[in-house]
Every structure is written in structure tokens, then in C-alpha cells.
Amino acid sequence: MDFRHRLFHLLGLLAWTLLTTVPAQASQIQLEAEGSAAITHSRQQARQDAVEDAQRNAVAEALGVLLTSETVVENFVLLQDKILTRVEGYVRDYQILNESFTSNACTVRIRATVEEMALADDVAALARILPRLNYPTVAISLQEQSLSATANPMPLNLLAARQTIEADLRGKGFDLVNPTGPSTTQAQLLIRGQAYVQDNGANPYNERFHAYAATIVADICETTTGKVLASASSDAIVPHHSFAIGSQNALQKAALQLAGRLSDQIAASWLEACYNEHQIRLIVAGCSFADLPSIEREISRIPGVIRAQQKQFSAQGGEFIVGWQSCNTLRLAEQINHLTIGGKKLTITSAGTYALQARLGGS
CATH class of the missing domain: 3.30.160.150 (Lipoprotein like domain)
Structure with missing residues (x-):
């Protein structure tokens, strides 16, 4: 079995492990985690860095809860590194439980709500695309x-x-x-x-x-x-x-x-x-020209979205280019499907690898 097949096999095993150990109704998990950072510029910056460190630790712990095989974990150091560099896509919200400062460092403890299914979805999406990628x-x-x-x-x-x-x-x-x-x-x-x-x-x-x-x-x-x-x-x-x-x-x-x-x-x-910016084409039907700035603004706020840019407007609706920092387009579709623009619900009607279609309407 060559390197590509072994890697795909391990990715598939990891995806199966994640998907079979997370109940469908338990898509979120609350964890407490601690983070610290050195004071280099200001106490405020050190506090923010410590919070980000705590979020990474919370996501790492959530990933550990999902995994049942240490062998799989050892073979996925690269994948873990990629996940832990974009924790904002997995931490739904957090609460600072306590914080402390010394002369040169800040330490915080948080309670974070982590999206378990988002972790599982990303690994599953990666497992799906790897067979279609070829080494150079x-x-x-x-x-x-x-x-x-x-x-x-x-x-x-x-x-x-x-x-x-x-x-x-x-x-x-x-x-x-x-x-x-x-x-x-x-x-x-x-x-x-x-x-x-x-x-x-x-x-x-x-x-x-x-x-x-x-x-x-x-x-x-x-x-x-x-x-x-x-x-x-x-x-x-x-x-x-x-x-x-x-x-x-x-x-x-x-x-x-x-x-x-x-x-x-x-x-x-x-x-x-897989974790570079992916340009996703989004067409929104049922919107007016006046809706375009609001749609762009709300999509830009989605964790993992690098940018959202209006491209054109026609009788068919508005067209946007969305910079998405993930190989999982379906998760972007799920996030867009939760948006409300001017009291009207934005609903995904079609989802492909690099294209999404939605309709604005209803409440």
C-alpha cells in the first residue's frame, strides 16, 4: 500500500471514528481550558493572546474526546496542526471564568462551547477530497x-x-x-x-x-x-x-x-x-439591489470567511465571491442557511464543491 493509500486509509479511519462517536443531537460540547501568553506589548494584547491559547486548548481537548485511537492521533499530527490554527471556526462562544497577571504573563481560564460536528465534518470532507488530489x-x-x-x-x-x-x-x-x-x-x-x-x-x-x-x-x-x-x-x-x-x-x-x-x-x-482560501461562488435569488451590502456584511461575519465580495447583480439575483478557509463547502452552506437579512431568511437551495445557490425570502 503506497503512501497516498495509507494516508487516505488513515483519514477515512479518523473520519469514521469522529462520525461514529458523536451523537447527532450532541453537536456541541462545553469544555474548560486554560491559556497563557507573555506580556510583550500590553496587558490587553497578552489577555487576548491568552484567550486564543485557551481556545486552541479547548479545541484540542474536544478533538481528543472524539478520538478513540491513539495510533490515529499519532498519524495525524499535520491534520491536528491545521485544525488548531483555525479555532475560530470551532468555538461557538466562550466565557472567561478567571484571569490573572504576573509581571510578565497573563493566564486565563475559559468555558468554551465547541462545535463537535464541525470538527467531524472537516475531517470527513478532507477524507473525501484526498483521493482526488495527486502528488506533484x-x-x-x-x-x-x-x-x-x-x-x-x-x-x-x-x-x-x-x-x-x-x-x-x-x-x-x-x-x-x-x-x-x-x-x-x-x-x-x-x-x-x-x-x-x-x-x-x-x-x-x-x-x-x-x-x-x-x-x-x-x-x-x-x-x-x-x-x-x-x-x-x-x-x-x-x-x-x-x-x-x-x-x-x-x-x-x-x-x-x-x-x-x-x-x-x-x-x-x-x-x-485544503486550508488555503477557497473561492466559493454564491448566487442569491429573490434579493434586491439594496439587500446586497447587508448580505455581504452578514456573510463576512461567519467564522472562517476571509472575505465576501459583491460581483454583480441581475434579474436572477446577486452574485458574490466568498473566500472560505476550509475544504468543506457544505459547512459554509449551513452557516449561510442560518442568516437573516432584513427580517428575511436566507435559504440554501443548491450546494456544490465551489458553488452555492440561495434564496432570500420568508421569515
Whole structure:
């Protein structure tokens, strides 16, 4: 089972765990949590930072309540990180129970109402979209620089190190292309690395053996823009009596470590895409031109909405572009479905991946 299938399997397991452990009627849970923050600018800012820290802790506790498998949690550090960076979408409201200040810090304790089903919905939505996402095509380019105790240049064979990285990434589901072949233009990402080998000198107890240290540093770049998305490095030391064998073994060991870190970096960027801004097209029928500012204002207040912008108005109604910080469009639809504009209820009539339709009318 390759990396993509394992990740999808784990996401599906996590989604199932969440959805089967949350009763339908218990969509909210009240938790007490504590947060703290250093006083760097003002007591007021420290208090706000401490409240946000407490909210993150409340959401983390709610997520822990929902999960029944520690193994699943350990495999979803990236997903947890994404959830805990946007707690405003999960905390319905909170009450400060007590607060205290020292000379350099503020501590608060809150009682927060956390949306359990919102957590479950986000994980389920992520599990649904992952099978449709593909890893980018990758090319690897390594250059050499060798160093020794005597500063004499030493030629390195980087082919085996590159093949080690390629084999590891390919085994995890990545598509690799030859960086020097005609298919280079097909690569979406270029792993651009520099390899160093250092002869650290002889073993004081056995001068025949030298300690050979290898270091590989690499950037992950977009081939179209040259933008560096992430960086990784690894190093290894291997004792041997032969430079050729010792340096090669050290490079192989460092290359294998680097491959794991590179795949983690790419996977992190891959999951990050789910929590970037998604532009959702919203068409509201039954509204007047005068209703547009109120609709825009109320939608902008929804937690998780980055922006709401009027696009146009016609006989069919008003059209808006909504910047939504989630891969779960249905949850945005649920939030919009609760809005009242000028005494009239806004009702969702159709919901798709990147488009919503609603009607304004009734009370």
C-alpha cells in the first residue's frame, strides 16, 4: 500500500471514528481550558493572546474526546496542526471564568462551547477530497562538493544517492522524472540539492579507519515560478578505511533520511492546500439591489470567511465571491442557511464543491 493509500486509509479511519462517536443531537460540547501568553506589548494584547491559547486548548481537548485511537492521533499530527490554527471556526462562544497577571504573563481560564460536528465534518470532507488530489511530479538534481582534512578534492558518485531518494519517494506514491531528460518540463517540483562529504580524520585508536561525514541540503522548488516551497537537510557519519566506500555509505544513509523529510515537507504542503482560501461562488435569488451590502456584511461575519465580495447583480439575483478557509463547502452552506437579512431568511437551495445557490425570502 503506497503512501497516498495509507494516508487516505488513515483519514477515512479518523473520519469514521469522529462520525461514529458523536451523537447527532450532541453537536456541541462545553469544555474548560486554560491559556497563557507573555506580556510583550500590553496587558490587553497578552489577555487576548491568552484567550486564543485557551481556545486552541479547548479545541484540542474536544478533538481528543472524539478520538478513540491513539495510533490515529499519532498519524495525524499535520491534520491536528491545521485544525488548531483555525479555532475560530470551532468555538461557538466562550466565557472567561478567571484571569490573572504576573509581571510578565497573563493566564486565563475559559468555558468554551465547541462545535463537535464541525470538527467531524472537516475531517470527513478532507477524507473525501484526498483521493482526488495527486502528488506533484518531481525531479531531483544533486550537485557535489567534497571536503577532506587535507583539502584535496575528492570526486563523489551521487547517482546512488539520487536513486535512493527517488526509490523512497516513488515507494510513497510520488511520480519521478529524469531531471536531464526531455520529460523535465513535466515536473511540477524540482528537488535541488547539494551534497557534501567531509573526511573528519583518522580514528585515534585505529588510524586505518576514518570518519566520513555526509550532508545533503535540498530545496523543494516550483518549476514554473522557481519559488522555494520548503527545505530539508540530513547528515550521517560512517567509519571506514576506504574513502570511496565510506563516503558512499554515508551519502546513502543521509539520502535515505532526506527522502523521509522531503516526503513529509511535500505532504505538509499538500494538506495545507485544503486550508488555503477557497473561492466559493454564491448566487442569491429573490434579493434586491439594496439587500446586497447587508448580505455581504452578514456573510463576512461567519467564522472562517476571509472575505465576501459583491460581483454583480441581475434579474436572477446577486452574485458574490466568498473566500472560505476550509475544504468543506457544505459547512459554509449551513452557516449561510442560518442568516437573516432584513427580517428575511436566507435559504440554501443548491450546494456544490465551489458553488452555492440561495434564496432570500420568508421569515
